Amino acid sequence: MSGLNELYQELILDHNKNPRNFKKIENADKLVEGYNPLCGDHYTIYVNMAGDLIKDIGFQGAGCAISKASASMMTTAVKGITKKEAEELFTKFHALVTRDVHDDNEANIEELGCLGALAGVAEFPARIKCASLAWHALHGALNSEGKAVVSTEDSEKEKK
Protein backbone atom coordinates (compact mmCIF):
# COMPACT_ATOMS: atom_id res chain seq x y z
CA MET A 1 0.00 0.00 0.00
CA SER A 2 1.26 3.44 -0.72
CA GLY A 3 0.19 7.05 -0.93
CA LEU A 4 -3.47 7.82 -1.00
CA ASN A 5 -4.65 4.26 -0.44
CA GLU A 6 -2.55 3.99 2.67
CA LEU A 7 -3.75 7.36 3.94
CA TYR A 8 -7.40 6.53 3.45
CA GLN A 9 -7.27 2.86 4.38
CA GLU A 10 -10.28 0.96 5.68
CA LEU A 11 -9.43 1.28 9.37
CA ILE A 12 -9.09 5.05 9.16
CA LEU A 13 -12.28 5.48 7.18
CA ASP A 14 -14.06 3.30 9.72
CA HIS A 15 -12.86 5.36 12.68
CA ASN A 16 -13.92 8.50 10.79
CA LYS A 17 -17.36 7.16 10.10
CA ASN A 18 -17.88 5.49 13.46
CA PRO A 19 -15.62 7.33 15.88
CA ARG A 20 -15.02 5.49 19.17
CA ASN A 21 -15.53 7.24 22.51
CA PHE A 22 -17.27 10.05 20.63
CA LYS A 23 -18.97 11.34 23.72
CA LYS A 24 -19.04 14.17 26.13
CA ILE A 25 -18.08 13.27 29.69
CA GLU A 26 -20.09 15.34 32.13
CA ASN A 27 -18.00 16.80 34.95
CA ALA A 28 -14.78 15.52 33.41
CA ASP A 29 -11.62 16.05 35.48
CA LYS A 30 -9.91 17.54 32.47
CA LEU A 31 -11.34 19.23 29.40
CA VAL A 32 -9.16 20.53 26.60
CA GLU A 33 -10.07 22.14 23.32
CA GLY A 34 -7.73 21.41 20.45
CA TYR A 35 -8.07 23.43 17.30
CA ASN A 36 -6.25 24.13 14.09
CA PRO A 37 -6.81 27.79 13.23
CA LEU A 38 -5.62 27.22 9.67
CA CYS A 39 -8.29 24.73 8.72
CA GLY A 40 -10.89 25.00 11.45
CA ASP A 41 -10.57 21.45 12.83
CA HIS A 42 -11.86 21.65 16.36
CA TYR A 43 -12.17 18.97 19.04
CA THR A 44 -12.84 18.85 22.74
CA ILE A 45 -11.16 16.07 24.70
CA TYR A 46 -12.66 14.97 28.02
CA VAL A 47 -10.56 12.96 30.46
CA ASN A 48 -11.36 11.37 33.78
CA MET A 49 -8.38 10.28 35.85
CA ALA A 50 -8.05 7.75 38.64
CA GLY A 51 -4.76 8.83 40.16
CA ASP A 52 -2.29 8.51 37.33
CA LEU A 53 -4.56 6.29 35.30
CA ILE A 54 -6.68 7.52 32.37
CA LYS A 55 -9.92 6.01 33.52
CA ASP A 56 -12.17 7.37 30.83
CA ILE A 57 -11.74 9.52 27.77
CA GLY A 58 -14.13 10.98 25.25
CA PHE A 59 -14.05 13.53 22.47
CA GLN A 60 -16.39 15.65 20.43
CA GLY A 61 -16.00 18.08 17.59
CA ALA A 62 -15.54 18.26 13.86
CA GLY A 63 -12.75 18.10 11.34
CA CYS A 64 -11.34 16.10 8.48
CA ALA A 65 -11.25 12.29 8.31
CA ILE A 66 -7.60 12.14 9.39
CA SER A 67 -8.09 14.30 12.47
CA LYS A 68 -11.25 12.52 13.51
CA ALA A 69 -9.91 9.00 12.95
CA SER A 70 -6.73 9.90 14.79
CA ALA A 71 -8.68 11.27 17.75
CA SER A 72 -10.84 8.16 17.80
CA MET A 73 -7.87 5.77 17.64
CA MET A 74 -6.08 7.75 20.30
CA THR A 75 -8.96 7.38 22.73
CA THR A 76 -8.97 3.62 22.28
CA ALA A 77 -5.20 3.49 22.71
CA VAL A 78 -4.91 5.52 25.90
CA LYS A 79 -7.96 4.43 27.82
CA GLY A 80 -6.78 2.45 30.84
CA ILE A 81 -3.10 3.35 30.66
CA THR A 82 -1.14 5.76 32.83
CA LYS A 83 -0.33 9.36 32.04
CA LYS A 84 3.33 8.43 31.59
CA GLU A 85 2.49 5.61 29.18
CA ALA A 86 0.20 7.92 27.20
CA GLU A 87 2.93 10.53 26.89
CA GLU A 88 5.38 7.87 25.68
CA LEU A 89 2.85 6.73 23.13
CA PHE A 90 2.42 10.31 21.94
CA THR A 91 6.19 10.65 21.50
CA LYS A 92 6.31 7.47 19.41
CA PHE A 93 3.22 8.43 17.42
CA HIS A 94 4.61 11.88 16.78
CA ALA A 95 7.88 10.40 15.57
CA LEU A 96 5.93 8.10 13.27
CA VAL A 97 3.88 10.80 11.53
CA THR A 98 6.70 13.32 11.31
CA ARG A 99 9.38 10.85 10.16
CA ASP A 100 11.31 11.42 6.98
CA VAL A 101 9.62 9.08 4.51
CA HIS A 102 12.80 8.86 2.46
CA ASP A 103 14.43 7.02 5.36
CA ASP A 104 13.57 3.36 5.63
CA ASN A 105 13.20 3.58 9.35
CA GLU A 106 9.66 2.44 10.07
CA ALA A 107 10.59 0.38 13.13
CA ASN A 108 7.98 1.91 15.39
CA ILE A 109 4.93 0.93 13.39
CA GLU A 110 4.56 -2.52 14.91
CA GLU A 111 4.65 -1.47 18.54
CA LEU A 112 2.05 1.25 17.94
CA GLY A 113 -0.69 -1.25 17.15
CA CYS A 114 -3.67 0.26 15.36
CA LEU A 115 -2.10 3.71 15.59
CA GLY A 116 0.37 2.48 12.99
CA ALA A 117 -2.42 2.80 10.44
CA LEU A 118 -1.68 6.52 10.43
CA ALA A 119 1.92 5.96 9.29
CA GLY A 120 0.90 7.06 5.79
CA VAL A 121 0.32 10.59 7.01
CA ALA A 122 4.07 11.20 6.95
CA GLU A 123 3.87 11.22 3.16
CA PHE A 124 1.46 14.16 3.31
CA PRO A 125 3.21 16.97 5.20
CA ALA A 126 0.12 19.20 4.99
CA ARG A 127 -1.83 16.61 6.96
CA ILE A 128 0.53 15.94 9.87
CA LYS A 129 -1.24 18.52 11.98
CA CYS A 130 -4.55 16.80 11.32
CA ALA A 131 -3.20 13.54 12.70
CA SER A 132 -1.55 15.05 15.74
CA LEU A 133 -4.23 17.56 16.77
CA ALA A 134 -6.03 15.29 19.24
CA TRP A 135 -2.72 14.12 20.69
CA HIS A 136 -1.61 17.68 21.35
CA ALA A 137 -4.94 18.28 23.05
CA LEU A 138 -4.52 15.16 25.19
CA HIS A 139 -0.99 16.22 26.08
CA GLY A 140 -2.42 19.59 27.11
CA ALA A 141 -5.13 17.90 29.15
CA LEU A 142 -2.72 15.63 31.00
CA ASN A 143 -0.50 18.55 31.89
CA SER A 144 -3.09 21.06 32.98
CA GLU A 145 -5.65 21.44 35.68
CA GLY A 146 -9.24 21.64 34.49
CA LYS A 147 -9.75 23.49 31.21
CA ALA A 148 -7.24 24.48 28.56
CA VAL A 149 -7.00 25.32 24.87
CA VAL A 150 -4.35 23.92 22.56
CA SER A 151 -3.62 25.18 19.04
CA THR A 152 -1.65 23.34 16.36
CA GLU A 153 0.14 26.61 15.69
CA ASP A 154 1.83 26.32 19.07
CA SER A 155 3.81 23.37 17.78
CA GLU A 156 6.83 24.63 15.87
CA LYS A 157 8.06 21.23 14.83
CA GLU A 158 5.10 20.54 12.56
CA LYS A 159 5.33 23.78 10.63
CA LYS A 160 6.57 22.46 7.35
Next chain:
Amino acid sequence: MMKTQSQSAVAEAENTAAALFDVQRIREDFPILKQKVHGKPLVYLDNAATSQKPQAVIDTLTRYYVGQNANIHRGVHYLSEIATYEYEKARGKVKLFLNAADSREIIFVRGTTEGINLVKDTYGRKFIGKDDEIIISAMEHHSNIVPWQLLCEEKGAKLRVIPMNDRGELLLDEYEKLLNEHTKFVSVVYVSNSLGTINPIKKIIQRAHERGIPVLIDGAQVASHLKVDVQNLDCDFFVFSGHKVFGPTGIGALYGKTKYLEQMPPYQGGGDMISSVTFEKTTYNVLPYKFEAGTPNIADVIGMGAGIDYVTTVGFDAITAYEKELLKYATEVLSGIEGVRIIGTAEEKAAVVSLVFDSVHAHDVGTILDNEGIAVRTGHHCTQPVMQRFGIPATARASFAFYNTMEEVDALARGLRKVKEIFGA
Protein backbone atom coordinates in the same frame (compact mmCIF):
# COMPACT_ATOMS: atom_id res chain seq x y z
CA MET B 1 -39.75 41.38 -27.13
CA MET B 2 -36.91 43.74 -27.88
CA LYS B 3 -35.28 42.73 -24.63
CA THR B 4 -35.35 39.05 -25.52
CA GLN B 5 -33.76 39.78 -28.87
CA SER B 6 -30.97 41.84 -27.39
CA GLN B 7 -30.40 39.22 -24.71
CA SER B 8 -29.97 36.49 -27.27
CA ALA B 9 -27.68 38.76 -29.24
CA VAL B 10 -25.56 39.19 -26.13
CA ALA B 11 -25.48 35.44 -25.59
CA GLU B 12 -24.43 34.91 -29.18
CA ALA B 13 -21.67 37.49 -28.89
CA GLU B 14 -20.40 35.84 -25.77
CA ASN B 15 -20.34 32.45 -27.45
CA THR B 16 -18.43 33.95 -30.31
CA ALA B 17 -15.91 35.50 -27.93
CA ALA B 18 -15.45 32.19 -26.17
CA ALA B 19 -15.03 30.45 -29.52
CA LEU B 20 -12.48 33.04 -30.59
CA PHE B 21 -10.54 32.60 -27.40
CA ASP B 22 -7.71 30.22 -28.15
CA VAL B 23 -7.08 28.77 -24.72
CA GLN B 24 -4.45 26.29 -25.92
CA ARG B 25 -2.38 29.13 -27.33
CA ILE B 26 -2.78 31.09 -24.10
CA ARG B 27 -1.58 28.07 -22.10
CA GLU B 28 1.64 28.02 -24.08
CA ASP B 29 2.48 31.34 -22.43
CA PHE B 30 2.46 29.80 -18.93
CA PRO B 31 5.39 27.40 -18.55
CA ILE B 32 4.26 26.07 -15.15
CA LEU B 33 1.06 24.66 -16.66
CA LYS B 34 3.07 22.12 -18.65
CA GLN B 35 4.25 20.22 -15.61
CA LYS B 36 2.95 17.02 -14.10
CA VAL B 37 2.00 16.63 -10.45
CA HIS B 38 1.96 13.13 -8.94
CA GLY B 39 2.41 11.84 -12.48
CA LYS B 40 -0.70 13.61 -13.78
CA PRO B 41 -1.06 16.83 -15.77
CA LEU B 42 -1.32 19.79 -13.43
CA VAL B 43 -4.86 21.17 -13.22
CA TYR B 44 -4.37 24.50 -11.50
CA LEU B 45 -7.64 25.71 -10.01
CA ASP B 46 -6.31 27.88 -7.20
CA ASN B 47 -6.21 31.15 -9.05
CA ALA B 48 -8.03 33.09 -6.35
CA ALA B 49 -5.05 32.35 -4.09
CA THR B 50 -2.52 33.31 -6.71
CA SER B 51 -2.38 33.24 -10.48
CA GLN B 52 0.39 31.68 -12.53
CA LYS B 53 2.88 33.85 -14.39
CA PRO B 54 3.25 34.11 -18.15
CA GLN B 55 6.70 33.88 -19.70
CA ALA B 56 6.51 37.62 -20.45
CA VAL B 57 6.46 38.42 -16.72
CA ILE B 58 9.28 35.99 -15.95
CA ASP B 59 11.35 37.47 -18.80
CA THR B 60 10.69 41.01 -17.58
CA LEU B 61 12.01 40.15 -14.12
CA THR B 62 15.09 38.50 -15.61
CA ARG B 63 15.68 41.43 -17.96
CA TYR B 64 15.46 43.83 -15.05
CA TYR B 65 18.01 42.00 -12.93
CA VAL B 66 20.29 41.21 -15.85
CA GLY B 67 20.42 44.66 -17.38
CA GLN B 68 18.50 47.36 -15.50
CA ASN B 69 18.92 46.89 -11.75
CA ALA B 70 19.65 50.07 -9.78
CA ASN B 71 18.00 52.14 -7.11
CA ILE B 72 15.47 54.67 -8.32
CA HIS B 73 14.75 58.39 -7.90
CA ARG B 74 18.24 59.12 -6.59
CA GLY B 75 21.02 58.22 -8.99
CA VAL B 76 22.17 60.33 -11.89
CA HIS B 77 23.78 57.34 -13.48
CA TYR B 78 22.52 55.44 -16.50
CA LEU B 79 21.12 52.36 -14.76
CA SER B 80 19.30 54.40 -12.14
CA GLU B 81 17.64 56.40 -14.88
CA ILE B 82 16.58 53.24 -16.70
CA ALA B 83 15.23 51.65 -13.51
CA THR B 84 13.37 54.84 -12.56
CA TYR B 85 11.92 55.07 -16.05
CA GLU B 86 10.72 51.45 -15.98
CA TYR B 87 9.32 51.83 -12.45
CA GLU B 88 7.35 54.95 -13.30
CA LYS B 89 6.23 53.45 -16.61
CA ALA B 90 4.66 50.62 -14.58
CA ARG B 91 2.81 53.22 -12.50
CA GLY B 92 1.42 54.57 -15.74
CA LYS B 93 0.30 51.05 -16.68
CA VAL B 94 -1.56 50.64 -13.38
CA LYS B 95 -3.16 54.04 -13.90
CA LEU B 96 -4.48 52.94 -17.32
CA PHE B 97 -5.42 49.51 -15.97
CA LEU B 98 -7.70 51.08 -13.34
CA ASN B 99 -8.52 54.13 -15.46
CA ALA B 100 -7.37 56.45 -12.68
CA ALA B 101 -7.40 60.18 -13.46
CA ASP B 102 -3.74 60.68 -12.57
CA SER B 103 -0.62 58.54 -12.05
CA ARG B 104 -0.05 60.34 -8.74
CA GLU B 105 -3.10 58.49 -7.44
CA ILE B 106 -1.33 55.13 -7.77
CA ILE B 107 0.70 54.08 -4.73
CA PHE B 108 2.74 50.89 -4.77
CA VAL B 109 2.24 48.65 -1.75
CA ARG B 110 3.05 45.01 -0.92
CA GLY B 111 -0.45 43.91 -1.82
CA THR B 112 -4.12 44.30 -1.00
CA THR B 113 -3.53 43.73 2.71
CA GLU B 114 -0.97 46.50 2.97
CA GLY B 115 -3.12 48.80 0.86
CA ILE B 116 -6.03 48.45 3.28
CA ASN B 117 -3.74 48.86 6.28
CA LEU B 118 -2.25 52.00 4.74
CA VAL B 119 -5.69 53.59 4.42
CA LYS B 120 -6.62 52.46 7.93
CA ASP B 121 -3.40 53.84 9.43
CA THR B 122 -3.49 57.19 7.63
CA TYR B 123 -7.02 58.15 6.66
CA GLY B 124 -8.57 56.03 9.38
CA ARG B 125 -6.43 57.28 12.23
CA LYS B 126 -6.88 60.90 11.22
CA PHE B 127 -10.57 60.98 10.41
CA ILE B 128 -12.24 58.20 12.40
CA GLY B 129 -12.85 58.67 16.10
CA LYS B 130 -14.89 57.60 19.08
CA ASP B 131 -18.41 56.33 18.33
CA ASP B 132 -17.86 56.67 14.58
CA GLU B 133 -18.93 53.71 12.48
CA ILE B 134 -17.19 51.77 9.74
CA ILE B 135 -19.23 49.54 7.43
CA ILE B 136 -17.87 46.35 5.90
CA SER B 137 -19.73 43.34 4.50
CA ALA B 138 -20.43 39.80 5.63
CA MET B 139 -18.18 38.37 2.91
CA GLU B 140 -14.95 40.24 3.59
CA HIS B 141 -11.58 38.55 3.59
CA HIS B 142 -9.90 38.78 6.99
CA SER B 143 -7.68 41.48 5.51
CA ASN B 144 -10.70 43.77 5.19
CA ILE B 145 -12.00 42.92 8.67
CA VAL B 146 -9.05 42.85 11.04
CA PRO B 147 -7.48 46.23 10.15
CA TRP B 148 -10.81 47.95 10.82
CA GLN B 149 -11.27 46.02 14.06
CA LEU B 150 -7.85 47.24 15.17
CA LEU B 151 -8.83 50.80 14.35
CA CYS B 152 -12.16 50.43 16.16
CA GLU B 153 -10.33 49.12 19.20
CA GLU B 154 -7.86 51.98 19.10
CA LYS B 155 -10.41 54.74 18.58
CA GLY B 156 -13.54 53.41 20.23
CA ALA B 157 -15.30 53.24 16.86
CA LYS B 158 -17.82 50.58 15.81
CA LEU B 159 -17.74 48.02 13.01
CA ARG B 160 -21.06 47.43 11.22
CA VAL B 161 -21.59 44.55 8.80
CA ILE B 162 -23.83 44.36 5.71
CA PRO B 163 -25.52 40.94 5.89
CA MET B 164 -26.05 38.56 2.97
CA ASN B 165 -28.69 36.07 1.87
CA ASP B 166 -28.32 32.30 1.43
CA ARG B 167 -27.08 32.70 -2.14
CA GLY B 168 -24.25 34.89 -0.93
CA GLU B 169 -25.65 38.23 -2.08
CA LEU B 170 -25.41 41.37 0.02
CA LEU B 171 -28.68 42.83 1.28
CA LEU B 172 -28.65 46.39 0.02
CA ASP B 173 -31.76 47.35 2.01
CA GLU B 174 -29.94 46.38 5.16
CA TYR B 175 -26.91 48.34 4.00
CA GLU B 176 -28.99 51.48 3.63
CA LYS B 177 -30.31 51.01 7.14
CA LEU B 178 -26.74 50.83 8.45
CA LEU B 179 -25.78 54.18 6.92
CA ASN B 180 -26.23 57.01 9.40
CA GLU B 181 -24.64 60.21 10.66
CA HIS B 182 -22.00 58.21 12.55
CA THR B 183 -20.83 56.32 9.45
CA LYS B 184 -17.40 57.58 8.52
CA PHE B 185 -16.10 54.91 6.16
CA VAL B 186 -17.26 52.02 3.99
CA SER B 187 -14.89 49.23 2.95
CA VAL B 188 -16.33 46.48 0.77
CA VAL B 189 -15.04 43.66 -1.39
CA TYR B 190 -15.81 43.77 -5.13
CA VAL B 191 -15.65 40.00 -5.74
CA SER B 192 -15.81 37.50 -2.86
CA ASN B 193 -12.85 35.13 -2.77
CA SER B 194 -14.77 32.30 -1.12
CA LEU B 195 -18.19 32.69 -2.80
CA GLY B 196 -17.39 34.33 -6.13
CA THR B 197 -20.15 36.92 -5.68
CA ILE B 198 -19.71 40.11 -7.70
CA ASN B 199 -21.10 42.81 -5.46
CA PRO B 200 -23.11 45.79 -6.74
CA ILE B 201 -20.38 48.13 -5.58
CA LYS B 202 -21.44 51.02 -7.78
CA LYS B 203 -24.71 51.22 -5.86
CA ILE B 204 -22.89 50.76 -2.57
CA ILE B 205 -20.58 53.64 -3.43
CA GLN B 206 -23.45 55.87 -4.57
CA ARG B 207 -25.39 55.37 -1.36
CA ALA B 208 -22.33 56.22 0.74
CA HIS B 209 -21.53 59.26 -1.38
CA GLU B 210 -25.04 60.63 -0.89
CA ARG B 211 -23.87 61.08 2.69
CA GLY B 212 -20.36 62.18 1.80
CA ILE B 213 -18.79 58.94 3.10
CA PRO B 214 -15.65 57.65 1.36
CA VAL B 215 -15.55 54.07 0.10
CA LEU B 216 -12.65 51.64 -0.27
CA ILE B 217 -13.03 48.73 -2.67
CA ASP B 218 -11.05 45.54 -2.03
CA GLY B 219 -10.29 44.60 -5.61
CA ALA B 220 -8.04 41.60 -4.96
CA GLN B 221 -10.36 39.13 -6.68
CA VAL B 222 -11.78 41.32 -9.42
CA ALA B 223 -8.68 42.59 -11.16
CA SER B 224 -8.02 39.39 -13.13
CA HIS B 225 -11.65 38.83 -14.11
CA LEU B 226 -13.34 42.13 -14.96
CA LYS B 227 -12.29 45.49 -16.37
CA VAL B 228 -12.05 47.97 -13.51
CA ASP B 229 -12.75 51.68 -14.00
CA VAL B 230 -12.25 53.56 -10.75
CA GLN B 231 -13.57 56.81 -12.22
CA ASN B 232 -16.74 55.18 -13.44
CA LEU B 233 -17.21 53.37 -10.12
CA ASP B 234 -16.33 56.64 -8.37
CA CYS B 235 -14.69 54.71 -5.51
CA ASP B 236 -12.38 56.73 -3.28
CA PHE B 237 -9.85 53.96 -2.72
CA PHE B 238 -9.19 50.74 -4.62
CA VAL B 239 -6.62 48.09 -3.77
CA PHE B 240 -5.39 44.99 -5.57
CA SER B 241 -2.44 42.57 -5.58
CA GLY B 242 -0.15 42.05 -8.54
CA HIS B 243 0.28 38.33 -7.96
CA LYS B 244 -3.40 37.68 -8.59
CA VAL B 245 -3.12 39.47 -11.95
CA PHE B 246 -0.36 37.26 -13.39
CA GLY B 247 2.40 39.36 -11.84
CA PRO B 248 4.96 38.65 -9.08
CA THR B 249 4.16 38.24 -5.39
CA GLY B 250 4.89 40.97 -2.87
CA ILE B 251 3.57 43.86 -4.93
CA GLY B 252 0.24 45.58 -5.37
CA ALA B 253 -1.26 48.99 -5.76
CA LEU B 254 -3.51 51.36 -3.89
CA TYR B 255 -5.54 53.85 -5.85
CA GLY B 256 -6.79 56.87 -3.92
CA LYS B 257 -8.49 60.04 -5.06
CA THR B 258 -6.08 62.96 -4.89
CA LYS B 259 -8.39 64.94 -2.60
CA TYR B 260 -8.13 62.20 0.04
CA LEU B 261 -4.46 61.31 -0.46
CA GLU B 262 -3.49 64.93 0.03
CA GLN B 263 -5.30 65.15 3.35
CA MET B 264 -3.75 61.94 4.64
CA PRO B 265 -0.62 61.88 6.78
CA PRO B 266 2.31 59.74 5.54
CA TYR B 267 2.18 55.98 6.12
CA GLN B 268 5.80 55.21 6.92
CA GLY B 269 8.70 57.56 7.40
CA GLY B 270 11.98 57.16 5.57
CA GLY B 271 13.83 57.94 2.39
CA ASP B 272 12.07 59.03 -0.78
CA MET B 273 8.94 60.21 1.05
CA ILE B 274 10.43 63.57 2.11
CA SER B 275 11.22 66.81 0.34
CA SER B 276 13.47 68.12 3.10
CA VAL B 277 14.63 66.90 6.47
CA THR B 278 16.19 68.79 9.35
CA PHE B 279 16.23 67.67 12.95
CA GLU B 280 13.57 70.28 13.63
CA LYS B 281 11.16 69.59 10.82
CA THR B 282 10.55 67.38 7.84
CA THR B 283 8.40 68.31 4.89
CA TYR B 284 6.90 65.49 2.94
CA ASN B 285 7.26 64.66 -0.69
CA VAL B 286 4.42 65.10 -3.17
CA LEU B 287 2.03 62.33 -4.21
CA PRO B 288 2.52 59.45 -4.65
CA TYR B 289 5.99 59.44 -3.06
CA LYS B 290 4.66 60.64 0.30
CA PHE B 291 3.37 57.08 0.73
CA GLU B 292 6.37 55.21 -0.66
CA ALA B 293 9.08 55.34 2.00
CA GLY B 294 12.31 53.48 1.44
CA THR B 295 13.57 51.60 -1.58
CA PRO B 296 10.46 50.07 -3.10
CA ASN B 297 10.03 46.65 -4.67
CA ILE B 298 11.32 47.94 -7.99
CA ALA B 299 11.66 44.65 -9.86
CA ASP B 300 8.21 43.43 -8.95
CA VAL B 301 6.58 46.76 -9.75
CA ILE B 302 8.02 46.39 -13.24
CA GLY B 303 6.97 42.72 -13.27
CA MET B 304 3.45 43.71 -12.25
CA GLY B 305 3.42 46.11 -15.18
CA ALA B 306 4.27 43.19 -17.47
CA GLY B 307 1.41 41.15 -15.96
CA ILE B 308 -0.97 44.01 -16.65
CA ASP B 309 0.32 44.29 -20.21
CA TYR B 310 -0.30 40.59 -20.67
CA VAL B 311 -3.85 40.57 -19.36
CA THR B 312 -4.67 43.73 -21.29
CA THR B 313 -3.42 42.15 -24.51
CA VAL B 314 -5.60 39.09 -23.97
CA GLY B 315 -8.42 41.58 -23.37
CA PHE B 316 -11.10 41.72 -20.73
CA ASP B 317 -13.98 41.33 -23.20
CA ALA B 318 -12.62 37.95 -24.24
CA ILE B 319 -11.60 36.98 -20.69
CA THR B 320 -14.97 37.82 -19.15
CA ALA B 321 -16.90 36.04 -21.88
CA TYR B 322 -14.72 32.93 -21.72
CA GLU B 323 -14.73 32.72 -17.94
CA LYS B 324 -18.50 33.05 -17.96
CA GLU B 325 -18.66 29.93 -20.12
CA LEU B 326 -16.21 28.15 -17.80
CA LEU B 327 -18.30 29.04 -14.75
CA LYS B 328 -21.51 27.97 -16.44
CA TYR B 329 -20.05 24.63 -17.43
CA ALA B 330 -18.40 24.05 -14.04
CA THR B 331 -21.61 24.89 -12.17
CA GLU B 332 -23.58 22.52 -14.39
CA VAL B 333 -21.15 19.62 -14.16
CA LEU B 334 -20.27 19.92 -10.48
CA SER B 335 -23.78 20.48 -9.20
CA GLY B 336 -24.72 17.28 -11.00
CA ILE B 337 -22.57 15.23 -8.63
CA GLU B 338 -24.71 13.77 -5.89
CA GLY B 339 -23.68 14.74 -2.40
CA VAL B 340 -21.88 17.88 -3.59
CA ARG B 341 -23.27 21.31 -2.78
CA ILE B 342 -22.10 24.63 -4.19
CA ILE B 343 -21.72 27.42 -1.63
CA GLY B 344 -22.26 30.80 -3.22
CA THR B 345 -24.91 30.86 -5.92
CA ALA B 346 -25.27 34.58 -6.55
CA GLU B 347 -26.77 35.83 -9.81
CA GLU B 348 -23.59 37.78 -10.50
CA LYS B 349 -20.56 35.58 -10.01
CA ALA B 350 -16.93 35.39 -11.02
CA ALA B 351 -15.47 32.02 -12.01
CA VAL B 352 -15.17 30.63 -8.49
CA VAL B 353 -16.91 27.46 -7.31
CA SER B 354 -16.82 26.65 -3.61
CA LEU B 355 -17.88 23.09 -2.84
CA VAL B 356 -18.84 21.05 0.16
CA PHE B 357 -19.59 17.35 0.41
CA ASP B 358 -22.36 16.19 2.73
CA SER B 359 -20.06 13.73 4.41
CA VAL B 360 -16.45 14.46 3.45
CA HIS B 361 -14.37 17.25 4.93
CA ALA B 362 -12.83 19.74 2.48
CA HIS B 363 -9.30 18.82 3.56
CA ASP B 364 -9.78 15.23 2.56
CA VAL B 365 -11.24 16.41 -0.74
CA GLY B 366 -8.15 18.57 -1.27
CA THR B 367 -5.72 15.75 -0.57
CA ILE B 368 -7.47 13.34 -2.94
CA LEU B 369 -7.72 15.98 -5.70
CA ASP B 370 -4.05 16.82 -5.24
CA ASN B 371 -3.22 13.19 -5.82
CA GLU B 372 -4.97 13.58 -9.19
CA GLY B 373 -2.82 16.60 -10.02
CA ILE B 374 -5.64 19.03 -9.25
CA ALA B 375 -4.80 22.08 -7.13
CA VAL B 376 -7.73 23.58 -5.23
CA ARG B 377 -7.82 25.55 -2.03
CA THR B 378 -9.42 23.95 0.99
CA GLY B 379 -10.29 25.59 4.26
CA HIS B 380 -12.01 28.78 5.31
CA HIS B 381 -10.22 30.94 2.72
CA CYS B 382 -9.51 33.63 5.32
CA THR B 383 -13.25 34.27 5.47
CA GLN B 384 -14.25 32.56 8.70
CA PRO B 385 -17.41 34.69 9.11
CA VAL B 386 -18.58 33.45 5.69
CA MET B 387 -18.11 29.84 6.85
CA GLN B 388 -20.03 30.62 10.05
CA ARG B 389 -22.82 32.26 8.02
CA PHE B 390 -23.27 29.06 6.01
CA GLY B 391 -22.72 26.77 9.00
CA ILE B 392 -19.81 24.91 7.42
CA PRO B 393 -16.23 24.44 8.65
CA ALA B 394 -14.56 24.75 5.28
CA THR B 395 -15.03 24.42 1.54
CA ALA B 396 -13.01 23.08 -1.36
CA ARG B 397 -12.71 25.97 -3.77
CA ALA B 398 -12.01 25.77 -7.48
CA SER B 399 -11.14 29.22 -8.79
CA PHE B 400 -10.57 29.64 -12.49
CA ALA B 401 -8.45 31.80 -14.74
CA PHE B 402 -8.73 32.26 -18.49
CA TYR B 403 -6.04 29.62 -19.06
CA ASN B 404 -8.26 26.92 -17.57
CA THR B 405 -10.18 24.64 -19.90
CA MET B 406 -13.48 22.80 -20.02
CA GLU B 407 -11.44 19.57 -19.93
CA GLU B 408 -10.01 20.67 -16.59
CA VAL B 409 -13.54 21.07 -15.28
CA ASP B 410 -14.12 17.46 -16.36
CA ALA B 411 -10.93 16.41 -14.56
CA LEU B 412 -12.20 18.11 -11.40
CA ALA B 413 -15.49 16.28 -11.70
CA ARG B 414 -13.65 12.97 -12.07
CA GLY B 415 -11.56 13.84 -9.01
CA LEU B 416 -14.68 14.55 -6.98
CA ARG B 417 -16.15 11.20 -8.03
CA LYS B 418 -12.94 9.59 -6.80
CA VAL B 419 -13.48 11.29 -3.44
CA LYS B 420 -16.93 9.73 -3.30
CA GLU B 421 -15.50 6.36 -4.24
CA ILE B 422 -12.84 6.43 -1.51
CA PHE B 423 -15.24 7.62 1.16
CA GLY B 424 -18.13 5.49 -0.03
CA ALA B 425 -20.12 8.72 0.00
